[in-house]
Each structure stands twice: as structure tokens, then as C-alpha cells.
Amino acid sequence: MIIRHVSVKNILTKSKIPGFDFVINPYIGCPHNCIYCYAEYMRKFTGHNEPWGTFLDVKIAQTPIKPAVLFHADVLLCSATDPYNPYEEKYQRTRQILQHLIYAQAKVSILTKSALVTRDLDLLKQLYQCEVGFSFSSVDEDVRQMVEPGTSTITTRLEALATIHQAGLSTAVMAAPLLPGISDWKAIIEATSPYTSTYRFDSLNLRPGFQKKFISLIALRYPQLLPLYSEIYLKGNNSYLKTLKREIQAYALAQNLQVEIFF
Template sequence: MVIKEINCKTAISKCKFPDGGWAINPYIGCSHGCIYCYARFMKKFTKHTERWGDFVDVKINMPEILSKEIKKERYKNGNIYVGTVTDPYQPLEEKYEITRKVLEILSEYPYPVSILTKSDLVLRDIDILKRFKNVDVNFTLNTLDEDWKNLVEPNSPPIENRILAISKLKEENIKVYAMMGPFWPFFSDAEELIKTFKVLGIEEIYTESFNTIGGTFTEVEDRMAQYYPNILPRMKEILFNKDNFNNFYSLIRENLFELSKQYGIKINIYFGRGHSKFKETTFTSSSYDV
């Protein structure tokens, strides 16, 4: 792992999520090493030569920069997302506490804030989260298969840790959403995941199809060739054949809507082949509000 301490010029950038808003990323890179991560596109801008997951740049001056920037009027409009291209609670956060300092600053303002993470380290900052007027934690949980999780998210926290963290946050009356994405063929069990979310008290979830652009499937293919050789051909047929892709995710979409009604959970769906995250989707982004 190559770790560098750097100074950033700005702390907030425009967010490219469907609803727009603002993004804050305390780190460049992520040591969770998720082999499907769309954020690897950052390398072409940062000029890192290391493999994705093997480097992290720590923006040590971010709290200082943020404390000045956040006073500008434009940030009153739109949600602020913490961790759009990095996990703000990756292991280095335990040492550097950049995310904690960022949240301390944001808690002084009434702006809505969403934290995107896979890590139970977020529990450390419950004391700060409870100061916010409008904050939520969006936990990524796209499979209950620990073997698959370990294969594609090798250094991320165990599934059990995430479930326990969600439960604890709910106990503290902190709003939690679940990100069931990417929705994997073969390894994402829609009903089992939604049943789990229901038990945890989550009222709204998000899901997206696997994004194949930017070389995100290369390492997945290598790992599957080694550990799931019998499934790999069918996985490729689904993800890279337009008709197969549309048929598969269309069926999943309908199934999710039925499960949404059955379990009383709102589901926001973003499915589309070869898309740039949420743009030019095969299916328009939809939700079923029960």
C-alpha cells in the first residue's frame, strides 16, 4: 500500500449523481480494493501507476479548506455526499480522522448530508452524526455471500459487521439507506437481501446494474476464471450481450417491484447497459413508493 499525505486546493466538487448536489472525498483511492469499483477512473486524472486498491492519498488539509468553502451560498442547494469515489471510512480514517473532522464542520450547517460507506468504522462518529439536522448513512450491501464478497471486495469489512453497524445506527435513530449495487447476476439474492433490510428497519434502498465501462470487469473476470469458471461464461453473456442484459435486468426490475410491495420498502432502481453511472440508462430510473 502506497500512502501519501497531500494538500487539496478544494474540498467540495459537483456531484454527478442523478439528483446532483455536492461531493466531498477525504481520500484519493481506497484500500478496500473492490475489484469492480467504478472509481478506478480517477487514475487517469491523478496519474497513479499503482493498481487500484494499492494506493491512498490522504487530503490532510481538507478540514481547513472545507471550513472556508462551506460558507459559500451555493452549497445551500443540493445534498452533500461524503464518499462518492472513495470510502470515507476506510482503515486509514482510524488514524487520520479526516472524515470525522469534515463531519464536525458540516454538523454546524443545516445542509442535508449523506455518507456513503461499506465500513462499520462509521459507528465511531455517532456522537457527531446525532448533531445533524439532516444526515443519513448509505451502506453498500449487495450480497450475503461472504465468499463472493471476499473475492470482489477483498479488504472491505465483513457482511456481518455491516449488518451490525446498520442495526446500531438505527438504534441511535440515525437514518440509514442501503445500496444494493451493483446487483450481481448469481450472487445478489434480491429477496434475501430485502428481507434482511426489512428486519434491520431500512425503509428505502437503491440498486444499480453492473457498470461494465472503464475496465471494471477485467479483474472480476480473472477472479471468476479461477474460482467460478463454470459461472463465468453465463456472467459474460448477461453483462455484455445487449438482449441478455436487458432480459435479465428487466426480470430483476419486476421482481424488485413485487418485493417492494411485499416488504413495504421503497426501491430506487438504476439499470442500464454500458452506461456512465446513471446516464443513458436502458430503463429509466424508477422507484416504487409503497
């Protein structure tokens, strides 16, 4: 892993994501190295030629966070990295940022694939408002190893979700990206429903930059799914996703779950 400390003007970014005023990405790059990672586009904007998942810039902000700016503001940690990548254990940038967010009384949403978030329970409990969301594209450990090799195992991620829930904090599950023919979304709900009732779903968005990489993986591991991927991602046929959405909505209604579906 190539690690650098980089100076940035401001750690805060005004958010274009609905529901959030600001986004904070304490790092550039992500050692979790998910094969479908949409944040890989960051390489282009940050002068990185190295493959995604092989570098990590630890951001050092020139301007301190101004508490008044963040007072009761909705802040997302993170949109283009994981706040609890394994190097957070050493560099503690997310932990330092949380201390500022407590002081500012910000409303914080965390999105992670890492059990390391439980290290910061002491701080999370002090936030004015906090939701800890865990992402799962699958709860099958073989799938995780294939598509999210650097993340916490499914077992430890589920244990972390349980720990956060048992500590009395709000939790959510981001079932995303749903990999057509691979992700078992009902299994994700069944494994996590004791610890949350808030679910968000998103589909796999195969941007041209990594379409080839992902389709090669499908050809190798799931050749029987190639026609389905071709229909969805090459021909733009969205009937599979429409059906999937209807199934999730019907299930959520029957199970009395709060769901948001972003596709």
C-alpha cells in the same frame, strides 16, 4: 499501502449525481479494494500508476469549507472512495469534515461499507439532516471476501447498520452492485429489513478497464456463469436485468418497501 498527504484546492466537488448539490471525497484511492470498483478511473486523473487499493492520498484542502455555500445543501460522502476506509481511524478526515458540515447545517448522505461509521455517531446526531447508507453486493461472507476484501465483514456491517438505526438516524441500503447469478438480493433485504425500509439497487457496470479482471474471476470461481456474463456484458443482452428489475419491483410492492432501481 502507499500513503501520501496531498494538497487540493477545494474538498467540495459540484455534484453531477441527481439529488446531490456537492460530493466530498476526503481521500483519493480506497483500501477496500473492491474488484468491481468503478472509481478506479481516478488513477488516470490523479497520476497514480500503482494498482487500485494499494495507495491512499489523504486530501488537505487549501480552501476551508464555506458554511454559507453548504447551508441546507445536499452533500454526498462519498462517490469515489469510502469515507470510512480503515485509515480514517488514524487520519480522521471524514470526522473533521463532518464537524464543518454540522456547522454549515448541510444535509448529509453517507455511503459506506465500513462499520467504522459508528465511531462518529456523536457527530452524525448533530447534523441538520443525515442518512447513513450501507452498501451490500451480497450478505454472503465468502462473496465479500472474494470481491470486497478490504471492507468490514458482513456481520460487523450489519451490526453497524443496526447501531445507527437504533440511534434513531435514517438508514438506507444500497444493494449494489448486483452481481448476476451471485448476489442474492432477497437475502440482502431479509438481513437488513429490521434496520431500514429504504433500498436502492444497481447492477454491475463492467467498464472496459476492469472487464477482464472480473470475467477472469468468474471463469475461475463460477465457470457455469460465463455464458450469462457473456450475454450481458459482451453481447449487450439486457433481458436478465429487465427480469431482475421486475422481480425486485414486485417484491418491493408486496413487502411495502421504498425502492429505487438504477438500471
